[in-house]
Amino acid sequence: MQRIKQGDDVIVLVGRDKGRRGKVESILGDRVIVDGINLVKKHAKGNPQMGDPGGIQEKELSIHISNVALFNASLKKGGRIGFRTNDEDQKERFFLSDSSSVDS
Template sequence: MKIKKGDKVQVITGAYKGTIADVTKVFPKEDKVIVEGVNIVKKHLKPTQENPDGGIVEKEAPIHVSNVMAYDAKAKTASKIGFKEEKGKKVRYFKKTGAVLK
């Protein structure tokens, strides 16, 4: 998976199309990511001893990694990610601009 935690991504399909935000969690086995403020769902909580009232909580649900694209803030465009070797190390770079990711 080419997207990692902390990457800035742009959502390219679905209800949140065009949204630019950071990846907060990655699930490589499922090919899914959680993006900050995207795919908000309501979870109903049963009353417990710690939370006697229960209630409804809004949280972010995972979306498939194919629905997001890495975002280059300098060029202000979404781009595919490639790998290349630079100074003996494998680095990720934006294919559109050639800029290396952190």
Template sequence: MAAAKIKKGDSVVVLSGKDKGRTGTVQAVMPKDGKVIVEGVNVAARHRKPTQANPQGGIDRREAPMHISKVAIAGKDGKPTRVRFETKDGQKVRVAVRGGETIDG
């Protein structure tokens, strides 16, 4: 298993699909499935019948998981960048290929 290049809380840019170019923060990462959930991106609508728990019913909108290859870390200029790993002071850190700044701490 490779190290995680995208983590929860990262700011990402969508590279393809109906939400191409949109940015958002990662809410969850599913490494076994290779998917991420990004806030405000890939929103799916589910029509719900009225039930005892939800007597109103209506349309339930929530973010659906999308493949991790469809997103890239947003650099400091807002454009997508790839991620590489470097060791600084004995610590393994993520570094943006575009610009070269460290992503974590």
């Protein structure tokens, strides 16, 4: 079970987007792509056969998973994640700072 999953609300801990929040779009090994975070401009060559116009396009690049933390809405900041088993013997994630579990 991963500490950060697709669809989680995360906060960026370091870099030029420090303090910004976003939703995890995808996980690529030890890197994550967060919606609206780490935007770069790419120059793309157009392809008229595919109907793809060229020009400058904004694209989201990946961030290392250690540079984001799961956002804790009750504390209004990023939190560390732990694992425990609930009463039905299912593994669940919870915030280490307080005992509330993460809705997965």
